[in-house]
Amino acid sequence: MLTSENSHFGEISKWPSPHTVASYGVLCAGGVTLTQTLPIKNLKPLVFVVVLTALVSRADIAGSLLPPALLGNAGPLQGETLNYYKNAAGYLAVPHGAGRHGSVILIHEWNGLTDRVREVADAMAAEGYIALAADLYSGRTGSNPGENMALVRETLAEPETLIANLNTAVRYLNDRPDSSGKVAAIGWCYGGGVALSFALGGIQHEATAIFYGRLLDDPEQLKRIDHEVYGTFAGQDRSISVDAVNQFVAALRLAGVPNDVHIYDSVNHGFWLHVDANPDLRSGPALDAWSRLKRYLARTIEG
16 A cells, blocks of 8 residues: 555654654753863863753743744734635735745634634745635634534535635635645644545645544545545544544555554644643644644645
8 A cells, every 4th residue: 555654554653752852862962972072171161051951841942943823922914814715714825935836725723714823824834835724714703612613513514615615725726826736735623624524525636634633434435535644633632532543544544545644642632733822741742743744745735
């Protein structure tokens, strides 16, 4: 079966991951090595550097490498509102560099298109992608769980409208003169499930990234997906269980769909988009997921 280089079939990925531990190890071990090999006259300032390095937590290091949007300290919005489909008030952010760029469609959580998702669109533009944050609620947002669930139920009751909305988003992006014609759909929570539905029933696009969204375990349905799937899930998630993720990955394998799916066992639902809710716990897993996402997009929609 065809698999990607980074595929992990239903494994629970512990944090820190081995390659991240190694990167931190080089930083700390490098300080120790310098202390041992440099002349004695340099020992005092060097010891200070080593002690200072030891005081910097892994969360601090990870946080410095994450998009500010995930930490709640993004700057002013850089993009603009885009009415791309009927009453949809989407948000468009574009990269500054010349040439043709891959595109990403960001699909919001259950409360609708908020500034947090707009800020992530800005972060994706900074990475060199044309980013369109879709609006599946016709400009509305929920302010509490009851309102959120009402919007979820209303829109999921009309799946053809959701697909039509996202199909229009793809066409808009592909028609842009600065577009490479390659598009990824990325969704969180409600949006993660919609992204999977779009992979099954939407027009041609090249990538699907699911962050803790509802899943399927039917290989026959999943055979309709013609591209690699990325997935990030949480071991403490009470709505998307570890068993459900493992069943999803097993079905992807049977369907012959390449995938890069990880479960981060120490975090819960929503950890990636809201690192600032618990930065000590969430920064490390979020950084690993972000690094994986960037590699995934590079191999699916760049070039």
